[in-house]
Amino acid sequence: MAFADLKKQSKLGSLTEKLVKEVEKMNTSSGSSDDRVWKLDCDKSGNGYAVIRFLPAPDGEDLPFVKVYSHAFQGPGGWLIDNCLTSINQKCPVCEHNSGLWNNGTDAGKEVARKQKRKLTYVSNIYVVKDPANPENEGKVFLFKYGKKIFDKLTEAMQPEFEDETPIDPFDFWQGANFKLKAKNVAGYRNYDSSEFARPDALLDDDDALEAIWKKQYSLAEFVSPDQFKTYEELKKRLSSVLGTKSAQIDEEVEDEDDVRGPVRDLDDGLRSELNNLQPTRRASAPVEDDDDDALSYFARLAED
């Protein structure tokens, strides 16, 4: 394009228009573009219902679910939305920074540490049995991201609390059970307490059809493969830029201290677990029931925006 044309377009405003379109495209394609991931559609009052079946581990993998920690918060320098390195048993600079905040002895420090703490997401393959809001999803295999509340329902099914209940493997094609996913709005947060398993039964009475479903399942291991994570240094750099330069300097000092190793690090680890243990207490005392699912709906909203 000739320079004169550039100037002409500038006058017409078509450059801006083009830019706006590009930015819109970028925004809609980030996150929400993964059509492998199924989401529960809720109505305006926040109610949603679907019947799904959790599926076995995909071919060549050991587990029917994968666990991923992530951070999502806003600082003066923008949003930090990244997977937490503790998901793959590595040191995470964001978690370390939070330990420092937790350790600084102020309520404000603790509050910020809470805001920036890692959030837990599970990912499984599911088969959609019934999806009244989107019937076209029925009979298909999807990935499903869920929080601790739903994972607890899965473990309860595997290890029931009372003697009269029979343990089931909710991920089993033949001996498992459909899961009735029920969402409602409790004090402004999506709540899955009413969700429950149906009676145990084979998903389909046709092994060939079940095998075809199994072959369609997605890899879960890829969610925790190294390419899904920034390196420690990259994440640290991102944290500094999100927190702004002043915080970045403080961060450097923390790192210097860390280099001393020894007791400082041990203390950090202790505080980190304290930070993690904080969650249940907070959950029990706060009217907000479901922290992690809330984080998920936050991501869902972010993706929809």
Ligand SMILES: [Zn+2]
């Ligand atoms: Zn972390």
